[in-house]
Amino acid sequence: MKETIYIFSDGELVRKDNSLMFETKDGEKKYIPVENVREILIFGEVDINKRLLEFLSQKEIMLSFFNYYGFYVGSYYPREHNNSGFAILKQAEYYLDNNKRIIIAQRFVEGAAKNGLKVLKYYNRRGKDLQEHIEKIESILPDLVNYSEIPYLMQKEAEMKKEYYKAFDEIIDSEDFKFLRRSKRPPIDRINAIISFSNSLIYTTVLREIYSTHLDPRIGYLHATNFRRFSLNLDIAEIFKPVIGDRTIFHVLNKNILSEKDFEKDLDRVYLNNKGKAKFIEALEERMSETIKLKKLDKQVSYRTLIRMEIYKLEKHIMGEEEYQPFVMEW
Numbered sequence: 125m126k127e128t129i130y131i132f133s134d135g136e137l138v139r140k141d142n143s144l145m146f147e148t149k150d151g152e153k154k155y156i157p158v159e160n161v162r163e164i165l166i167f168g169e170v171d172i173n174k175r176l177l178e179f180l181s182q183k184e185i186m187l188s189f190f191n192y193y194g195f196y197v198g199s200y201y202p203r204e205h206n207n208s209g210f211a212i213l214k215q216a217e218y219y220l221d222n223n224k225r226i227i228i229a230q231r232f233v234e235g236a237a238k239n240g241l242k243v244l245k246y247y248n249r250r251g252k253d254l255q256e257h258i259e260k261i262e263s264i265l266p267d268l269v270n271y272s273e274i275p276y277l278m279q280k281e282a283e284m285k286k287e288y289y290k291a292f293d294e295i296i297d298s299e300d301f302k303f304l305r306r307s308k309r310p311p312i313d314r315i316n317a318i319i320s321f322s323n324s325l326i327y328t329t330v331l332r333e334i335y336s337t338h339l340d341p342r343i344g345y346l347h348a349t350n351f352r353r354f355s356l357n358l359d360i361a362e363i364f365k366p367v368i369g370d371r372t373i374f375h376v377l378n379k380n381i382l383s384e385k386d387f388e389k390d391l392d393r394v395y396l397n398n399k400g401k402a403k404f405i406e407a408l409e410e411r412m413s414e415t416i417k418l419k420k421l422d423k424q425v426s427y428r429t430l431i432r433m434e435i436y437k438l439e440k441h442i443m444g445e446e447e448y449q450p451f452v453m454e455w
Contacts, residue, residue: 126162130405132398134169139179146170161185163332165325167194167401186335188328193310193395194321196328198353201335211338214442219343226277228441228448229346229359230268233281235450236362237265240288242453243366247295247374257291274346281346288366296377300384310393317387317394318377321401322369323361325408330357330364333432339439360434363450368427372411376404419454 131137135148144156158179163186172187180187181202189197218224241261248254261284271277285306292303292315303315311317334341334357344355346362376382386400396404415424425433434451441448 126160128162128409129156129164130167130402131164131170132167132402136171137164137166137176138173139176144176144179158183158185163188163328165190165328167398186332188331190324193390193393194317194324194401196324199328199331208338211439211442212340212343215340215343218442219345219349222272225345226272226274228438229274229277230271231448231450232346232359232362233277233284234265234268235452236281236366237261237268237284238450238452239363239366240284240370241265243370244288244291247291252291252294254291254294257287260287274348278346295374298377298380301377311395312392313394314384314387315373317396318373318382318404319369321396321404322373322408323365325405326361326365326369327354327357329412329428330361330431330435333428334360334435336432337435337439339435339442360431360438363434364427364431367453368411369408372404372408375411376407381407416454 131146133146133148135146137144137146139145140155143158144161146154146156148154161183164180165188167190177187177200180200184202186202187200189199191197218228241258244254244258244261248258264280264284264287268277268280271280289303289306296303296315301314304313306319307313307316308320311320331341331354339356341354341356343349344357344359347355347358349355381403382396382400386396386403387394388397389395412428413426415426416430417424430451437446437451438448440446
């Protein structure tokens, strides 16, 4: 099975014969068998060259860059082997027609909210008193179908997320990790730093899976298609952030895998240091590789496979083959 390579050190990534080699600033060399690589995520200061990019294109390996604080910067991806002009036209059609767009956007919000509820109910059954948060989100959820304009839909999404995040402080059993409110740029505390880092990784994972389909990541439905780099990966990530990212966050904090020593503070922001990033990535990769049984298909699939399946479901909807329904956890 192919894997994601994470590079935190400074150095140079080059093609070496028919494989890859990373050489650190100290001269340490690490060879990377290219057959095993799905994508490469770079967090350090790494030099690359045209020969490497040509090789990555040939092998269909995506290269993504993150800044010092762990925020996504951008990607180099292979030329679109799977792109379909017809699929892109259909994507645009579903974006430009508000009646078609709002249905997809509603499903994204619905899937995100229901998966968030699944997480809260999971911890509620394990002794956390989250019933008030659950009931407030459930009271908003049925109204989603009544909103035919994206701004109003996103307002309701924000209300549910605000209530959802209020439960974090009750789920996390640590005095070192208190969560007051969601703050993205910059993250004002350790919880916000982990959430932002987790979300960045999930956005990149979804982006990589979109490149394996006929869809174009620049055309989204909930998040506006404008001058931003990508939108569709942000849309689809909403469905998976609660069950992949947030569950991983609760795991690493409640199991004391991450501590305050894994964080740094710089002016007005808090962020994970390289050691902390590596610990979280290891836990997230384990979560991505976990399998669950889908009753409809009667088979076990990994969370990473679920993401690609979700994109294919959306593609079928846009092609008029099958109405899109968001993935919702069955536990």
